Amino acid sequence: MPVQLFAITPADAHYRRMLTIHQTCTEAKVEIPAAVQAFFQFDAKPEPVGQKFNLDGNAGVATFASNDSEGFEVYLDDLDPSIRVLRFVAGK
DSSP, X not given: OOEEEEEEEEOOHHHHHHHHHHHHHHHHTOOOOHHHHHHTXXXXXXXTTEEEEEOXXXXXXXXXXXXXXXXXXXXXXXXXXXXXXXXXXXXX
């Protein structure tokens, strides 16, 4: 089962403003401004807890494999210090 690795930085005041714009436009069924879409990396459902980033290919993440397992190694010192949450998501 494939696994993706995401990092989440906490929502700050700017993030919450952008989220409010995104949610308001979505509820009103009007087009979301391009700058807001780009801010959320064109994610249709932004995270209320903060900005989500896919860490695939990030220098702080390496894949590993042994005889009977495989996975990720995350080098925390190589990640942005604003990252507070790592989320591992198993695909279908």
